[in-house]
Amino acid sequence: MDLTGIGISKLDLFSSGIIILLVIILALLFQYTKVGRALRAVADDHQAALSLGIPLENIWAIVWSIAGFVALVAGLLWGSRNGVQFALSLTALKALPVLILGGFTSVPGAIVGGIIIGVSEKLAEIYIPPVLQDAFGGNFGGIEGWFPYIFALLFLLVRPEGLFGEKHIDRV
Amino acid sequence: MLYREAGQFKTTYKADSQIFPILQDRVGMMILLSVAAIGVPLFASEYWINAILIPFLIFSLAALGLNFLTGYAGQLSLGSAAFMAVGAFATYNFQLRIEGIPFFLSFILGGLSAASVGILFGLPSLRIKGFYLAVATLAAQFFVVWCLTKFPWFSNNSSSGVISAQTLTIFGFAFDTPISKYLLVLFIVAGLALLGKNLVRSSTGRAWMAVRDMDVAAEVIGIPLMKTKLMAFAISSFYCGIAGALYAYCYLGTVEPDGFSLELSFKILFMVIIGGVGSILGNFLGAGFILLLPIFLDIVLPFISKLLHLPLSNATISHIQLMVFGALIIFFLIVEPHGLARLWQIGKEKLRLWPFPH
Amino acid sequence: MKSIKTSIGASILATITSLIISYPLSAAAEDQFVSIPSYRVGPYGQNGQAFYGGFIDYLNYINLSEGGVNGVKFAWEECETEYNNAKGVECYERLKSKSGNSKGTAIHTMSTGISYAVLDKSQTDKVPLIMMGYGRTDAVDGSVFPYAFPLVTTYQMQASAIVKFLVQKNGGSLTGKKIVFLYHDSAYGKEPIVALEAESKINHFKLTEIPVAHPGNEQGAQWLKIREENPDYVIFWGWGVMNQTALKAAQKVGFPRDKIIGSWWAGSEEDVIPAGDAAKGYMSATWNVSGKNVPVIADIEKVVYGAGKGNLSDKAKIGTILYNRGVSAAIVTVEADRLAQTKYGKGKVITGDQMRWAFENLNITNARLTTLGATGLLPEIKTSCENHEGSGKIKIQQWDGTKWVLVSDWIEGNKNLIHPLFKASAREYAKEKNITPACLKN
Numbered sequence: 001m002d003l004t005g006i007g008i009s010k011l012d013l014f015s016s017g018i019i020i021l022l023v024i025i026l027a028l029l030f031q032y033t034k035v036g037r038a039l040r041a042v043a044d045d046h047q048a049a050l051s052l053g054i055p056l057e058n059i060w061a062i063v064w065s066i067a068g069f070v071a072l073v074a075g076l077l078w079g080s081r082n083g084v085q086f087a088l089s090l091t092a093l094k095a096l097p098v099l100i101l102g103g104f105t106s107v108p109g110a111i112v113g114g115i116i117i118g119v120s121e122k123l124a125e126i127y128i129p130p131v132l133q134d135a136f137g138g139n140f141g142g143i144e145g146w147f148p149y150i151f152a153l154l155f156l157l158v159r160p161e162g163l164f165g166e167k168h169i170d171r172v
Numbered sequence: 173m174l175y176r177e178a179g180q181f182k183t184t185y186k187a188d189s190q191i192f193p194i195l196q197d198r199v200g201m202m203i204l205l206s207v208a209a210i211g212v213p214l215f216a217s218e219y220w221i222n223a224i225l226i227p228f229l230i231f232s233l234a235a236l237g238l239n240f241l242t243g244y245a246g247q248l249s250l251g252s253a254a255f256m257a258v259g260a261f262a263t264y265n266f267q268l269r270i271e272g273i274p275f276f277l278s279f280i281l282g283g284l285s286a287a288s289v290g291i292l293f294g295l296p297s298l299r300i301k302g303f304y305l306a307v308a309t310l311a312a313q314f315f316v317v318w319c320l321t322k323f324p325w326f327s328n329n330s331s332s333g334v335i336s337a338q339t340l341t342i343f344g345f346a347f348d349t350p351i352s353k354y355l356l357v358l359f360i361v362a363g364l365a366l367l368g369k370n371l372v373r374s375s376t377g378r379a380w381m382a383v384r385d386m387d388v389a390a391e392v393i394g395i396p397l398m399k400t401k402l403m404a405f406a407i408s409s410f411y412c413g414i415a416g417a418l419y420a421y422c423y424l425g426t427v428e429p430d431g432f433s434l435e436l437s438f439k440i441l442f443m444v445i446i447g448g449v450g451s452i453l454g455n456f457l458g459a460g461f462i463l464l465l466p467i468f469l470d471i472v473l474p475f476i477s478k479l480l481h482l483p484l485s486n487a488t489i490s491h492i493q494l495m496v497f498g499a500l501i502i503f504f505l506i507v508e509p510h511g512l513a514r515l516w517q518i519g520k521e522k523l524r525l526w527p528f529p530h
Numbered sequence: 531m532k533s534i535k536t537s538i539g540a541s542i543l544a545t546i547t548s549l550i551i552s553y554p555l556s557a558a559a560e561d562q563f564v565s566i567p568s569y570r571v572g573p574y575g576q577n578g579q580a581f582y583g584g585f586i587d588y589l590n591y592i593n594l595s596e597g598g599v600n601g602v603k604f605a606w607e608e609c610e611t612e613y614n615n616a617k618g619v620e621c622y623e624r625l626k627s628k629s630g631n632s633k634g635t636a637i638h639t640m641s642t643g644i645s646y647a648v649l650d651k652s653q654t655d656k657v658p659l660i661m662m663g664y665g666r667t668d669a670v671d672g673s674v675f676p677y678a679f680p681l682v683t684t685y686q687m688q689a690s691a692i693v694k695f696l697v698q699k700n701g702g703s704l705t706g707k708k709i710v711f712l713y714h715d716s717a718y719g720k721e722p723i724v725a726l727e728a729e730s731k732i733n734h735f736k737l738t739e740i741p742v743a744h745p746g747n748e749q750g751a752q753w754l755k756i757r758e759e760n761p762d763y764v765i766f767w768g769w770g771v772m773n774q775t776a777l778k779a780a781q782k783v784g785f786p787r788d789k790i791i792g793s794w795w796a797g798s799e800e801d802v803i804p805a806g807d808a809a810k811g812y813m814s815a816t817w818n819v820s821g822k823n824v825p826v827i828a829d830i831e832k833v834v835y836g837a838g839k840g841n842l843s844d845k846a847k848i849g850t851i852l853y854n855r856g857v858s859a860a861i862v863t864v865e866a867d868r869l870a871q872t873k874y875g876k877g878k879v880i881t882g883d884q885m886r887w888a889f890e891n892l893n894i895t896n897a898r899l900t901t902l903g904a905t906g907l908l909p910e911i912k913t914s915c916e917n918h919e920g921s922g923k924i925k926i927q928q929w930d931g932t933k934w935v936l937v938s939d940w941i942e943g944n945k946n947l948i949h950p951l952f953k954a955s956a957r958e959y960a961k962e963k964n965i966t967p968a969c970l971k972n
Contacts, residue, residue, distance in 0.1 A: 090434070093310070093434075096306075096307045096310065097307060100304060100307055136323075140322055142318060142321070142322070143318070145314050145318055146311060146314035146315040146318050149307060149308075149310050149311030149314055149315070150311045150315060152307055152311070153296055153307070153308045153311045156296060156299065156300050156304055156307075156308065157296060157299055157300075160299060160300050160304065
């Protein structure tokens with residue numbers, strides 16, 4: 001598909017569709033179901049959740065399975081686009097800046113953070129090296145390796161809890 | 173159990189504040205050091221010196237550096253390989269560009285450069301803690317390696333970006349045989365470990381531990397947070413920088429920036445975690461575990477497979493080695509989260525009471 | 531109960547420790563021990579399995595069909611390096627301690643990083659380090675690097691040969707054309723840049739260099755840039771996952787794959803098959819053909835796999851590019867051993883130093899290759915002290931969807947342009963390390 005000179009492949013559109021669907025399902029899960037509420041309660045305070053009778057062991061199992069499932073979907077979509085390889089584990093590390101940008105406790109934060117990081121990483125890769133090249137000579141590609149992390153770092157200095165996160169208060 | 177630990181009374185403050193207050197401990201340490209300095213060069217094979225002992229010492233030093241930062245000061249850091257890279261490349265450049273500079277001075281200058289980079293990337297720690305700081309140091313890891321790759325000045329404009337370490341000569345004596353390199357590394361690591369042990373017993377170390385436990389409370393009682401945290405980053409990076417320079421000069425001989433990748437950072441972090449955070453002995457135990465276990469498995473697994481007549485191909489054996497290594501790490505962390513140093517302590521306590529159970 | 535457990539544990543530990551201590555057994559004194567620092571796991575495991583499988587199969591073939599070289603059989607041991615420099619050094623040392631006088635005969639590391647790390651050590655230990663198609667390229671100058679041999683061709687000569695192929699394809703001139711050099715951001719990828727820049731000045735084409743950060747499984751931005759630039763050709767210097775990702779990304783942006791020419795580390799079945807039909811038309815450099823039509827490959831399958839001693843667990847890999855490349859590396863090693871035996875005594879075990887002499891005086895002609903049944907696996911190789919490369923020739927092949935098809939004859943890189951660059955770089959190294967360049971006489 002070719003819209004205004006930027007080629008968008010059908011595979012990419014399909015992947016985005018699946019991701020949007022998954023995010024909506026997760027958001028509904030966390031907001032409206034009993035299990036979702038239990039998960040949020042445990043994230044807030046383990047002791048309080050225990051005292052309410054929420055079985056922590058089961059909650060751990062559910063959380064890890066959901067995380068694994070989402071990672072599975074991400075891996076499948078990435079693999080169909082780029083091929084499945086050993087080095088996929090390095091890509092997964094990029095999830096950390098996304099978390100930081102979006103805030104640790106919110107799903108919409110993860111989406112917004114993901115979009116911002118993904119877009120800024122690729123834009124930086126294309127537009128920053130020529131500037132550096134004019135200034136220093138030589139070749140400056142490969143910025144997307146560190147750009148998300150530095151971006152998240154600078155963001156952290158300004159707003160430590162992320163875009164949608166809750167402020168963390170330290171009590172002595 | 174071998175000797176009574178009680179009954180040695182001290183009469184001066186100086187005697188009381190020794191690292192090893194018990195005479196037998198001191199004797200044991202002396203024996204260990206003399207075996208390391210005299211026995212090993214006489215009896216160990218070249219393979220052991222070159223491929224096992226030198227990297228063991230170098231990685232213990234790097235783990236020691238990271239332990240200051242993560243174990244004592246509580247600042248999680250995933251960028252130790254980047255600081256090693258800075259140390260290696262800075263030492264190379266100082267040695268290359270300043271005529272007639274003594275090697276010890278370039279090592280120290282390399283360590284100081286690593287310390288200043290450490291301070292730079294430690295500045296975010298004043299605002300963020302814990303997990304977030306880990307991401308900030310991850311940024312340091314990737315950025316520093318990228319810088320070293322992209323600016324050809326660092327690798328003396330070589331077409332491939334690989335630097336070839338110059339021959340080490342100190343006071344006219346060339347360190348180019350395995351034994352001389354081993355002795356130099358042993359001397360530097362032992363000296364820095366001694367300094368480190370004293371550092372963590374001093375007020376700096378206590379300030380670090382206070383910041384680790386609860387930094388708000390530490391600030392309340394008057395510990396200067398900024399100085400303490402930045403000092404932790406600086407000293408830790410200094411140690412990692414020296415370790416990186418030794419890695420380049422005494423072990424590999426040539427380094428490229430890609431050799432100081434995220435994998436190496438994780439490896440050093442694992443050494444600290446498995447060895448025991450917050451303990452000096454733990455670094456050596458952790459480095460030994462992580463370095464020696466794969467080699468041990470590499471040698472033992474083919475034997476076992478031949479013994480049991482399993483038709484395992486070479487690739488399968490290597491895969492099994494990786495799996496066993498990972499499983500052992502998980503096992504150790506479940507059994508003893510405080511690491512091998514804690515196991516050592518527990519062992520000593522049990523031995524004190526042996527043969528009584530309690 | 532506890533005492534039983536502890537005594538069992540202690541006895542197991544004691545057995546294992548005693549096994550280890552007694553382990554450094556050297557090979558039987560009459561065998562030629564070859565150290566094989568291989569990698570079969572990790573991101574490049576597939577490539578390593580094919581290459582080293584071929585290498586070991588040929589050694590087995592010589593043992594089975596001829597009883598070794600003049601009666602001296604080959605023995606070998608593999609050590610897993612995981613393509614990691616530090617592990618490579620450890621493997622080199624471990625295998626050296628088991629190798630006796632031969633010190634490993636010839637070290638093939640299949641990794642530029644490990645070659646760099648082992649280079650100085652192999653010089654001190656007096657064993658030849660063979661870097662067939664990779665490694666430290668200025669080792670072509672044997673007076674500075676007596677023990678390092680970048681045989682067959684080096685990256686710069688390969689790049690220069692690819693440019694020559696493009697010149698031939700465009701009627702003798704590349705003036706005004708645009709060529710993009712897409713490379714893996716490591717020592718491997720950066721080596722040819724000097725040569726390509728020199729070639730671009732001579733042939734008047736515009737060269738754009740685009741790096742891809744390791745490991746190279748994200749190339750969207752780079753290929754969008756390439757689409758923007760719209761070059762006439764892309765010279766591709768990838769390795770491992772970068773290769774299949776590049777082909778798929780090229781398909782996505784619609785860049786025709788028959789305008790992409792890869793290096794020989796980007797031209798094997800492991801790279802193109804995962805990319806599916808995105809790889810059709812892609813060209814790459816090579817010095818050996820693929821397939822079982824080569825007589826020695828077919829013979830290996832019959833003799834070695836017939837006797838049940840084949841190294842590959844997946845027989846479909848016999849005849850792939852990297853398998854054949856492994857066989858070609860073993861052929862060069864065995865021929866050097868034969869040559870060394872003619873000088874130092876037939877039927878004797880050859881030391882590393884003597885192998886060095888043999889590698890510096892190799893003369894493998896086309897006639898010899900036909901006798902070996904290896905036509906198509908190697909170009910003619912003639913080494914000397916000034917020229918540790920020996921050949922400088924490659925061929926270009928194209929993937930037609932199911933197999934690699936040769937589309938050119940032997941092309942030699944521009945030696946007059948490239949070799950002086952090597953010499954200059956080697957002299958600088960010699961100055962840095964205080965070595966007086968001199969050819970060894972033994």
